[in-house]
Amino acid sequence: MDQLAAFLHEFPALCLFLSILLGTIIGRFHFKGVGFGAVVGTLIAGIVIGILARPDLPDLLRWAFFYLFLFSIGYSVGPQFFGSLKKEALPQIALALIVAVSGLAAVIGVTAIFDFDEGLAVGVLSGGMTQSAALGTGLSAIAELPIADDSKAALIANAPLADAITYGFGDLGLILFLTWLGPKIMRADLRGEAKELEKKLSGGKVGGEVLSGAHYGFRAYRVENAQLAGSAVAALEERYAQARLSVQRIQRGEQLLTLGPERKLQPGDRIVVSARRLAFADAERVIGPEVDDPALLSVPVKTAAIVITSREANGKTIAELGLDPRTRGVYLESLQRGTELMPREPWTVVEQGDILHAGGAPDDVERAGKFIGFIEHDLSRTDLTFLAAGICGGILLGLLRLSAGGITLGL
Known part of the structure; x- marks a missing residue:
């Protein structure tokens, strides 16, 4: 074991990608429909390999990967976030504020009871709440503390460790609460209520995929x-x-x-x-x-990914989009929201950022694309200019500081 640890210690890059490899394998295992996923699996693998090999990774590499991670999260959920800022979403916004405040209060209480230092407190908050952005904000706040550099280094090292340990429990606790404890407390039958909701939304009708290209x-x-x-x-x-x-x-x-x-x-x-x-x-x-x-x-057929950005299309059901003359001749293959596939039912409401995978004659697809939003010609290609601009903008925004009562506040 010592020889393996020494070997891994000499190759930090190997430790990094070995953590990803083992983490994705761990994330594939599910027990009764419940699994950790690739993120938590990678955290677990990273903790084990870090304890075993203690690799020395440069801070620049850590922050670069962290910025890419945060940008990816913001980019994927951004359209749904801004699209949900409406009057109908006030209960959800209130619930989010309650969760954030109660989570912060719980972390403050735990920190006071067990006498955690600032680094551990930051890690418990970001990991327990599964909010990785809080880790970056907390580390920036620690860097501004008027203490010795050695103390700062110790606190900064404690934060990721606490985050990695508590993230898995935070993720698993959320899964167990939503699928088991929450329904028991509320005496709710999730399966039965889901069927009732589907029946209500569909108006009691089955099938009838207006835009579906299956037939x-x-x-x-x-x-x-x-x-x-x-x-x-x-x-x-x-x-x-x-x-x-x-x-x-x-x-x-x-x-x-x-x-x-x-x-x-x-x-x-x-x-x-x-x-x-x-x-x-x-x-x-x-x-x-x-x-x-x-x-x-021999009519040519084109398949395209259409990203919804139009205000006119946002908030409409698939049935309403299907009856619009500008979508005539276009047939829906799938509807994607983030990484999830949505139902192709007439009552499904589309939102900004959704991706419609549709086929039809080239002219029809182009016409529908202009009405709905725009056609993404290659989903596998990354626009490096946009990516770099987004990360640069985020870093510059994070440099803004506000001093209040001797406390420096920032993103």
Whole structure:
């Protein structure tokens, strides 16, 4: 064991990535649906490897990774945070303030009872509340204390240790409270109430994913119905709005016509429509006989990730978005909020920052993207300019200090 510890001590980079490796493995284990996750797993692995090897990591590396971690958290939850600042969210905001104040009071009480120093108090607060940002703020406050450098170093070393030890208990305690203790105290049946809420939100209706692309396709027809001849494309699409019908092509003779809402259909026109498959059941009766023409049916299909930023789209349900003419011809594959997949039900409300993974003809997808927000062309690519600017802005903002009664306050 001593030889292993000595070997790891000589290679701090190996200790760092070994902690990540073992932490992600620990995070994969679940017992009855409850697990630590990669973050707490990495903390546990880091504590064990740190005690064993005592690696020397430069402070610059620690702070660089810490800033990246905080930026990632802020970037992922930012849209939902600002989107929730409305009158309806006042109870949740009040609850957040109560949790923050009561948590701080509990830490002050524990610190007084067990005579913890300032470093341990900061770590207990950030770890027990699972608020990593508090660790950075606390370390900055310790650095401003009018004490000897050796004492500062000891306090700064104690804070991450207390944070790492208590973070797991804070995370596990939250999980146990939400899934077991809380429902018992309130005598609540989470499973039953979730089903009741789903039934209430859906209006008692099952399925009917208005934007869902699970059952859509392309078909070609020759216009022979006298009632349809002379009507505009917009009228046909509006008639079958619930089925998400969209005219993709119109061929008159050998010529492909330019599409537009006011384009009139004439007898003999061959049109290509996209729609949910249920619309094709009586399409031949409404439009005319189906046409099997591979060249005509070769409509290009584009899949894109559309990020919701538009105020007009924010707060609408999927059903409301699906009935808007600007989303015609676009079919939802999935709805993502942060790292979570949301239900693709008509009653699901979209929020700023949500990502719609949708498919359809390129022009339709581009039109819907401009209405909803913008199209993220490559979710796997990081904009280093934006990343560096965000971290620089956060560091500069954190340099601001306010002195009150001899106490220096800052972010």
